[in-house]
Amino acid sequence: MSPKKKSAPAKKPATKKKVADKKEALSPAVAKQEKKTQKSYQNVRGMKDIVPSQGGQWLRMFDAARSIAESYCYGYVETPIVEQAQLFVKSLGRGTDVVEKEMYVFEDNEGTKIALRPEFTAGIARSYISHGMLSLPQPVKVWTVGPLFRHDRPQSGRYRQFHQFNCEVIGERNPVSDAELISMAYNFLRDLGLQAEIHINSIGTFEDRQNYIVELVGYLRSKRSYLCENCKKRISKNPLRVLDCKELGCQEALEDAPQIIEWLSAASKDFFMSVLEYLDELRIPYVLTPTLVRGLDYYTDTVFELFVDGGKEQSQSALGGGGRYDGLLEEIGAREATPASGFAIGLERVMLALNKKEKEEQEGSDVAGSRHPAGIERQFFFAQLGEQARRRTLALIESLRKSGIQLGSSLAKGSLKAQLELADKMKSTHSIILGQKEVQDGTVIIRDMDSGIQEIIDQKKIEHHLRKLMK
RNA sequence: GUGGCUAUGGUGUAGUGGUAACACAGAGGCUUGUGGUGCCUUUAUCACGGGUUCGAUCCCCGUUAGCCACCCCA
Numbered sequence: 001m002s003p004k005k006k007s008a009p010a011k012k013p014a015t016k017k018k019v020a021d022k023k024e025a026l027s028p029a030v031a032k033q034e035k036k037t038q039k040s041y042q043n044v045r046g047m048k049d050i051v052p053s054q055g056g057q058w059l060r061m062f063d064a065a066r067s068i069a070e071s072y073c074y075g076y077v078e079t080p081i082v083e084q085a086q087l088f089v090k091s092l093g094r095g096t097d098v099v100e101k102e103m104y105v106f107e108d109n110e111g112t113k114i115a116l117r118p119e120f121t122a123g124i125a126r127s128y129i130s131h132g133m134l135s136l137p138q139p140v141k142v143w144t145v146g147p148l149f150r151h152d153r154p155q156s157g158r159y160r161q162f163h164q165f166n167c168e169v170i171g172e173r174n175p176v177s178d179a180e181l182i183s184m185a186y187n188f189l190r191d192l193g194l195q196a197e198i199h200i201n202s203i204g205t206f207e208d209r210q211n212y213i214v215e216l217v218g219y220l221r222s223k224r225s226y227l228c229e230n231c232k233k234r235i236s237k238n239p240l241r242v243l244d245c246k247e248l249g250c251q252e253a254l255e256d257a258p259q260i261i262e263w264l265s266a267a268s269k270d271f272f273m274s275v276l277e278y279l280d281e282l283r284i285p286y287v288l289t290p291t292l293v294r295g296l297d298y299y300t301d302t303v304f305e306l307f308v309d310g311g312k313e314q315s316q317s318a319l320g321g322g323g324r325y326d327g328l329l330e331e332i333g334a335r336e337a338t339p340a341s342g343f344a345i346g347l348e349r350v351m352l353a354l355n356k357k358e359k360e361e362q363e364g365s366d367v368a369g370s371r372h373p374a375g376i377e378r379q380f381f382f383a384q385l386g387e388q389a390r391r392r393t394l395a396l397i398e399s400l401r402k403s404g405i406q407l408g409s410s411l412a413k414g415s416l417k418a419q420l421e422l423a424d425k426m427k428s429t430h431s432i433i434l435g436q437k438e439v440q441d442g443t444v445i446i447r448d449m450d451s452g453i454q455e456i457i458d459q460k461k462i463e464h465h466l467r468k469l470m471k
Numbered sequence: 472g473u474g475g476c477u478a479u480g481g482u483g484u485a486g487u488g489g490u491a492a493c494a495c496a497g498a499g500g501c502u503u504g505u506g507g508u509g510c511c512u513u514u515a516u517c518a519c520g521g522g523u524u525c526g527a528u529c530c531c532c533g534u535u536a537g538c539c540a541c542c543c544c545a
Contacts, residue, residue: 096543102544152543153542154538159545321544416505424507433505436504445505
């Protein structure tokens with residue numbers, strides 16, 4: 001556990017004589033091995049542990065995701081964490097940052113190029129095709145949750161392994177799907193207590209976009225001298241990105257820039273208007289954001305992102321996003337055109353927003369109730385005293401658990417004091433105490449932790465009694 | 472990938488060129504039959520490696536990690 005303690009590279013021989021002696025007694029091989037274990041390991045860069053104190057909240061997000069998805073009748077799927085690297089190259093686009101610099105790619109023993117999934121959509125689309133889901137009643141609506149990997153430079157809200165809640169509707173081109181997905185994302189956050197702001201835009205079909213880009217590049221060239229260095233480079237590399245540059249100069253230069261909406265085909269324009277109308281119908285507030293473009297090549301028509309706290313001022317403040325990808329399935333091998341739409345929400349970012357909100361609320365009220373450090377709370381605690389009582393307790397707890405009553409306990413502890421201390425930390429309202437005397441009598445003491453009032457009841461009536469207290 | 476800042480026990484902090492203080496948390500005990508409020512003991516060679524120095528936790532360099540901004544995104 002704490003190898004540090006034994007680390008004594010004899011830098012200060014005078015004070016470390018004892019340790020040095022002990023060291024000499026060890027054979028060189030053993031000493032070497034010990035030295036190896038001295039250094040403690042740290043987690044791989046950008047990878048985070050979930051520790052018990054966060055575990056409850058983490059699971060609550062999963063529960064919220066599940067109940068949202070199930071209430072909209074989405075089926076749960078899981079795809080492998082690894083896929084052929086080529087799948088992502090094809091679907092996300094060769095030039096995108098995600099593929100170009102952030103993907104974990106390696107060769108397996110057979111020399112196949114494998115990638116750790118940087119996002120869900122491609123894998124789910126592949127799964128849809130591999131399993132012939134196009135012969136299922138359309139559309140196929142699925143959801144999933146799990147880890148994704150991107151080799152980015154870590155910072156707040158950005159990790160190399162992160163988790164998303166993801167929903168997809170495959171096999172339907174209808175604005176109502178897009179609206180439904182947006183409302184799911186919105187309601188998911190609302191269920192967790194977060195008010196989301198939805199930024200929405202349409203980037204049309206591939207052709208619409210190509211035409212627009214030509215026009216935009218022309219415009220940007222004419223304003224080139226007003227743009228920041230970064231944007232000058234972006235003109236050729238990724239012109240759409242210039243639109244949401246934060247530099248004031250660039251924003252001013254963009255005032256008369258052509259807007260993508262004006263370049264949409266009639267079909268795309270109608271489609272987008274319908275999405276917005278459905279959102280109005282659902283009473284979901286949104287912000288039209290003509291500058292919103294997304295980083296992956298597969299998007300068509302509707303694109304959206306979700307923010308909390310008034311939006312974009314902060315970096316990494318997008319909790320999630322999504323959009324329509326009508327071309328993707330065909331691109332990766334579907335026999336016929338298979339339109340689809342989906343969204344993903346970053347769970348670490350939701351966590352961040354949740355914690356931030358909690359902090360703000362606590363500042364106001366300062367009733368910051370201390371939580372059990374390991375995040376475990378139980379209404380009832382079973383304390384025992386003496387070996388006989390311990391054995392009896394083992395059996396009693398087991399039968400109570402089987403009947404659905406969960407109890408805190410610490411069978412390893414000897415003193416009653418220590419056990420009641422724990423009961424207190426677990427915020428138990430009642431403790432059940434079993435000592436030698438009670439073992440003889442076949443009874444048990446129930447202690448009310450607030451008032452200190454205790455009553456003696458028959459062991460057979462514990463379950464009945466606890467159930468009464470649960471109300 | 473680029474730039475800036477930081478690095479002291481489990482956590483949050485103090486401090487000094489002569490090997491570290493405080494609070495909280497943890498473990499054990501005072502009391503093998505009673506917690507939420509007492510007391511005691513215990514838990515760190517000051518991230519790692521190298522240099523300067525009689526001597527470094529403190530100064531310098533490197534590494535690693537964290538944070539922030541850019542890039543990008545969830």
